[in-house]
Amino acid sequence: xxxxxxxxxxxxxxxxxxxxxxxxxxxxxxxxxxxxxxxxxxxxxxxxxxxxxxxxxxxxxxxxxxxxxxxxxxxxxxxxxxxxx
Amino acid sequence: xxxxxxxxxxxxxxxxxxxxxxxxxxxxxxxxxxxxxxxxxxxxxxxxxxxxxxxxxxxxxxxxxxxxxxxxxxxxxxxxxxxxxxxxxxxxxxxxxxxxxxxxxxxxxxxxxxxxxxxxxxxxxxxxxxxxxxxxxxxxxxxxxxxxxxxxxxxxxxxxxxxxxxxxxxxxxxxxxxxxxxxxxxxxxxxxxxxxxxxxxxxxxxxx
Numbered sequence: 246x247x248x249x250x251x252x253x254x255x256x257x258x259x260x261x262x263x264x265x266x267x268x269x270x271x272x273x274x275x276x277x278x279x280x281x282x283x284x285x286x287x288x289x290x291x292x293x294x295x296x297x298x299x300x301x302x303x304x305x306x307x308x309x310x311x312x313x314x315x316x317x318x319x320x321x322x323x324x325x326x327x328x329x330x
Numbered sequence: 331x332x333x334x335x336x337x338x339x340x341x342x343x344x345x346x347x348x349x350x351x352x353x354x355x356x357x358x359x360x361x362x363x364x365x366x367x368x369x370x371x372x373x374x375x376x377x378x379x380x381x382x383x384x385x386x387x388x389x390x391x392x393x394x395x396x397x398x399x400x401x402x403x404x405x406x407x408x409x410x411x412x413x414x415x416x417x418x419x420x421x422x423x424x425x426x427x428x429x430x431x432x433x434x435x436x437x438x439x440x441x442x443x444x445x446x447x448x449x450x451x452x453x454x455x456x457x458x459x460x461x462x463x464x465x466x467x468x469x470x471x472x473x474x475x476x477x478x479x480x481x482x483x484x485x486x487x488x489x490x491x492x493x494x495x496x497x498x499x500x501x502x503x504x505x506x507x508x509x510x511x512x513x514x515x516x517x518x519x520x521x522x523x524x525x526x527x528x529x530x531x532x533x534x535x536x537x538x
Contacts, residue, residue, distance in 0.1 A: 247530060255530055261488070262527045264370055265495045276366050277462055281333035283373055288334060288429065305428040309405055312431050315375055323483055 336462050338430035339363075342377060343466045345400050350467075355386040358456040358467040360435070360477065367459065368474050369492030377430060380449050380469075381421075382437040390415060390436075401426045419446075447513065448477045455505075472502050472509070475522070479515040487518075487536065488529035494522050 247255070268276070295307045302310075349355040362374025383393060394408050394415075403424045404411045415421040421434040437449040455470040469477070471493055478490035494501070510519035518536060526532050 247534060252528065252530060256528050259529075261370070261492070261529055262495065265492050268370060268492070269496055273367060273461075276371060279371070280366055280373065281336055281462075284335045285333050287373065305424075308424070308429055308431075312375065322485070 334427060334429045337427065338425035338432075339377060339462050340464055341400075341402070341425050342379070342432055343464050345396075345402075346379070346381075347466070349388070349396070353386040353388050355388055356382045356453055356456075356467070358452060358469050359461075360452070360469050360474075361433075363461065364468060364474055365489050365492075367461065367468075368471055369489045369496065375431070376433055378433045378435065380435045380437060380452060382450075382453055384437055384439055390421075393421070397421075397423055402432070403428055405431075444480055444513065448473065448480060451509065451513075452477070471497050471500075472505050475501075475506065476509055476513060476515065479510065479518040479522070480513055482515075482518070482536070484529065484533045487532045490518075490522060491526070491529055491532055495527060 291311065292304060292307060295302065295311075296304075299307070346355075346357045350357070358380050359378065360380055361376070361378025362372060363377060365372045365374065381393075383390060388396075391412065394412055398404075398408055403426065405422055405424060411421065411423060415434075415436070419436045419438060421432075421436065423432055423434075424430065425432070435449060437453065438446050439450050441447065441449075452469045452473040455473055456467045457470050458465055459468045460466075461468070475490045475493050478486040478493075506519060510516050521532060521535060526535075
């Protein structure tokens with residue numbers, strides 16, 4: 246269990262309830278447009294950085310490795326959650 | 331120029347909608363993309379879809395052949411994709427630009443695995459939504475919440491809580507009550523109903 250002050254700090258910093266209130270008032274089209282914009286920016290940036298680090302890798306291989314890492318992190322998170330139970 | 335994610339999304343939805351017209355084939359979207367329409371804003375990398383091949387006349391081999399014909403690409407090669415999907419019950423492949431990965435979760439009707447139980451449940455209550463300008467089948471809000479409670483990680487509880495806070499007035503609570511008990515997530519559902527609004531507290535109460 247976290248301490249009460251940790252709960253308060255994290256709750257205020259995240260403002261989950263406030264975020265959900267904003268989501269309630271935001272049109273789906275705006276959410277979709279922001280999603281696509283951020284997705285493309287993130288992907289472009291990632292590809293540029295990886296291409297610099299591993300010039301011999303093809304773009305497809307960079308993408309496959311990105312998903313592998315993503316899966317690994319997700320598995321790790323699930324294992325940590327399971328340890329809590 | 332059209333976004334890479336949107337291109338990949340339209341490619342797969344057009345393909346699946348065409349398949350729906352034949353062979354008793356059914357699908358619905360799950361995963362990160364739905365978090366945006368049902369819960370909080372989040373960027374997701376892949377596109378998760380549940381597909382029901384068992385009820386259709388399409389075999390796994392046929393399905394992979396159709397994917398190839400429709401310009402989807404394998405991660406390595408289609409034979410490896412076939413072997414892996416038989417083992418894992420998930421078909422993973424890429425869009426025509428090799429940028430977005432699709433995960434197709436195969437429905438297993440009589441599985442006792444609690445994670446696999448959601449597949450056939452979700453297909454009965456799937457709903458039509460317009461996402462990125464195209465109409466498609468998606469998991470219902472109620473099944474979205476139930477699947478998140480079944481998975482039970484911090485992010486899953488956060489997603490379920492967000493959906494509850496956003497749509498609690500329109501959710502089918504009778505359905506949620508009975509299914510949460512059937513899926514053995516009654517305690518999680520009770521906590522959701524309790525008025526809790528902090529993901530940390532939700533996670534800690536469930537896991538301590």
